Amino acid sequence: MTAEPVIDQQQARATAEVPATVRASLSPSRAADFKTCPLLYRFRSIDRLPERPSVEQARGTLVHAVLERLFDLPAAGRTPEAAGDLVAPQWDRLVTEQPELAALFDADDPDGTAEFLRSASGLLGGYFAVEDPRRLEPAEREALISAVVDDELLIRGYLDRLDVAPDGALRVVDYKTGGAPREAFEARALFQLKFYALVLWRTRGVVPRVLRLLYLKDAEVCDYTPDAEELARFERTVVALWQAIEAATARQDFRPRPSRLCDWCNHRALCPSFGGTPPPFPAAAASADPLVDARSRPSPPGADE
Numbered sequence: 001m002t003a004e005p006v007i008d009q010q011q012a013r014a015t016a017e018v019p020a021t022v023r024a025s026l027s028p029s030r031a032a033d034f035k036t037c038p039l040l041y042r043f044r045s046i047d048r049l050p051e052r053p054s055v056e057q058a059r060g061t062l063v064h065a066v067l068e069r070l071f072d073l074p075a076a077g078r079t080p081e082a083a084g085d086l087v088a089p090q091w092d093r094l095v096t097e098q099p100e101l102a103a104l105f106d107a108d109d110p111d112g113t114a115e116f117l118r119s120a121s122g123l124l125g126g127y128f129a130v131e132d133p134r135r136l137e138p139a140e141r142e143a144l145i146s147a148v149v150d151d152e153l154l155i156r157g158y159l160d161r162l163d164v165a166p167d168g169a170l171r172v173v174d175y176k177t178g179g180a181p182r183e184a185f186e187a188r189a190l191f192q193l194k195f196y197a198l199v200l201w202r203t204r205g206v207v208p209r210v211l212r213l214l215y216l217k218d219a220e221v222c223d224y225t226p227d228a229e230e231l232a233r234f235e236r237t238v239v240a241l242w243q244a245i246e247a248a249t250a251r252q253d254f255r256p257r258p259s260r261l262c263d264w265c266n267h268r269a270l271c272p273s274f275g276g277t278p279p280p281f282p283a284a285a286a287s288a289d290p291l292v293d294a295r296s297r298p299s300p301p302g303a304d305e
């Protein structure tokens with residue numbers, strides 16, 4: 001998803017609290033872009049090329065929205081029927097906020113939208129097959145979390161859900177709605193979850209007990225248990241990644257790294273690996289205030305399926 005909503009109050013608060021030592025910020029989505037393919041990072045973060053949302057991404061955003069709102073209901077009311085009743089109103093809200101979503105469907109073909117809404121309801125069926133939301137009271141939903149690492153780098157992103165057990169144990173939950181083969185994206189998904197685990201460890205002093213991926217299409221749960229040593233290593237990896245991004249920006253050198261993920265890339269027409277030519281490197285990028293990125297909003301939940 002490429003929509004960049006206006007900075008919200010939560011974002012403004014987070015920005016206001018950025019320590020003076022911080023020089024830049026990094027979200028898990030953008031870090032994963034660079035790790036996957038430096039040129040993809042450039043297209044998205046430096047050229048800021050528009051990306052038309054796909055039907056799959058729109059479905060992911062819709063399902064994330066429904067699952068967030070579901071927990072507004074009293075516990076006993078969090079039924080599959082109640083979730084189904086949220087689908088159409090949440091879609092209407094999303095289309096109002098992001099009118100480009102309406103263009104995904106032919107206005108003269110109401111069946112297209114109806115089928116889309118049915119497919120979102122189908123994913124919710126996958127959710128109810130693996131969790132009973134009546135037994136859960138999430139501590140956070142769609143929460144913007146951030147931490148400073150290495151004194152200079154603000155890492156932050158939106159986690160889908162955080163559960164806190166009575167004994168204080170944390171469980172980070174990420175909903176995966178995409179229909180693409182899981183093996184193509186699982187490493188990226190786990191990278192993002194570790195990113196959130198690192199933020200929580202640095203801000204709360206607690207290593208999350210579980211990082212959970214919920215694959216709604218397959219109705220499967222993938223749990224991962226990190227430890228402090230691993231998160232310390234991961235922190236060094238994130239800092240090194242940021243240093244590599246800074247070096248690539250200074251050199252204006254972002255190389256393509258073809259992989260299976262190219263099948264889902266919006267920018268193949270501009271990619272040298274597919275016969276394309278990238279646009280000229282933006283003159284402002286190398287000399288830009290790196291804190292501009294710290295003030296921009298990271299990808300919202302559901303934007304990276």
Ligand code: SF4
Nearest residue numbers: 037256257262265271
């Ligand atoms: S098509 Fe592949 S190699 Fe080219 S920019 Fe996209 S992800 Fe990178």
